[in-house]
Amino acid sequence: MTEPSNSKVIVEAEGIVKVLGTAPNEIKVLKGIDLELQTGELTLMMGPSGSGKTTLLSILGCILSPTQGQLTIAGLKTQNMSKEQLANLRRKHVGFVFQSYNLVPTLTAVENVMLALDLRDINGPGAYDQAAEALESVGLGHRINAMPSKMSGGEKQRVSIARALAGSPSVILADEPTAALDAKNGMAVMELLAQVAQDTRRAVLAVTHDHRTLQFADRIITIDDGRIAGSERPKISGKAVEMAAH
């Protein structure tokens, strides 16, 4: 599959090194990662446990700072940014989907999405409609007032995706989004992420162990021992099959 014609590089990582701990017990988790994420693409990142996937995801999401290397998101270089500046960058440009959803248990589905909008200073009566629309777009229009405790894992992950979409971030980073779901719900969530990635203003990167999700990928990156071991674009993705069927 070729790169989408109107896609652009939204995340650019150059020579990312991450060292955890202090000498003599320090561990070099990432050993020089060069990576670009393009809009309109769903990139899957795979690799064995301890290979550095989650650390890389945290760095790409501006949650951790690299020990060395340069990260640029939506044209903004993150080097020398303070904690609050990084939080501001995350708020404006990054959406997260977590393995265990991380919804606020005391808020309803729509309120969880409204919370993410509120962080972006989108509030007032319009925020409710916008959050409800986000939930409708992930197929949860009928569950907007449900509490997370009353929702299935698949529903919670869809709320989490709706929350990540709130405020239209440039990149969505998903950490094992299907790990806590059964096969059917896992596929539905991946389908949803693939749809999200069709937006040419946005890139989606998902860390996964689940080989069944590969069919949705526009690009697959393999990481091993802190280095990128492979990067390929499948000739025909699940998306391509579906589009061809239509």
Next chain:
Amino acid sequence: MELAASAPALAKARTAKSPRPRSGKRTVPMVVKLAYRNLFHDRLSFFVTVVGIMFSVVLVAVQSGIYLGSANKIAAIIDAAPADLWVVPLGTKSYDDPSFLSGRERYMALSAPGVANSEDMLVSFARWRKPLGGETTVLLIGTAGESPKALPLNITDGSRAALEAPNTVAIDRSYFNDLGVSELNDVAELNGTTVKLVAITKRVRSFTTLPFVFTSIEESRRLAGANQDQASYQRVTLLPGANIETVRKEIERRLPDTEVLTQAQFRTRSQDYWLKQTGAGAALDAGKLLGLIVGIVIVAQTLYSSTKDHINEFATLRALGAGAGYIVKVILIQAILSGLIGYTLGMSLALIAIQAAQDTKLTIIMTTPLAVQLFAITIGMCIFAATSAIIKVVRIDPAVVFSR
């Protein structure tokens, strides 16, 4: 949101009827909603917080009310018989620290420029012998009957005019047990003279344990063994337009063995003596401090443990890009909400207690300025108590969201 509607797994869900009220309805700000949902989530913990604040508010309100009640009680006689200036014996600590002026002060004061009138007031300790036996010390107070400021006030039975007759007194109903009388016309002995009860007052009580016994100025002089010109104080009224400080200095110059105080100065001196020099005020202040400490500890403990319970949510918020200020706001709103609810309940309880104490020997006063002050203290206390929780949240590492 602009997703292409293609996933068959989602199609069914999307066609389901939405319960969403399409509206521009006003919504509670999310930061407030998150704060109160967090707060009410653990009801037991919230109950403990509110009870803690309530207890603290009641304690501080009652102690402050007693302080205010005591201050008012100390100054009650001064307030009931107001004057522009008070001529008092040199070194007087309080209005109920009685000694006699020499006797020439009234005329000296009257001759000073700017003085309209000067009235005698006598205050003296006296021995009260109960009709059925037993003695107690009382504070005898005599004022001139023709004065519009004649004491006592709040007469419920009998009259002030009846006090102009010889050997007559007035006392407060709440002292009946202490003085061994029960109704008008009962008799007792005051400094060896038989006196008759001709007037009864309501809620005219002294700050000390000594009951007030009121009589006319002439009768008080006789009972206290003073000569016919003597008094404890001169209550001076100024002519309109007279400069109070000029007149005060002039009287003081003319009467070097006295002090000339304004109403406010005499009031403050009496209150300071009883509340500061005797340590009574310090005991009440200690009670208030204890209430505040209890409140701070309870609120701090509960907010900290609530923050710990919700730490993953705060970490998620941080990961989603919430600034430290946003999360601090959530904690502060939780603290303020706890304070508001605790204050409302605590103040209601304190008002009930104050109402119940109204006809007892304990005088507790609640005023609007004091209630406002207590409200500010309660909210301040809760905000201060939130410090440990705030330190905890601002140190959250958002990276923990990936390790769960």
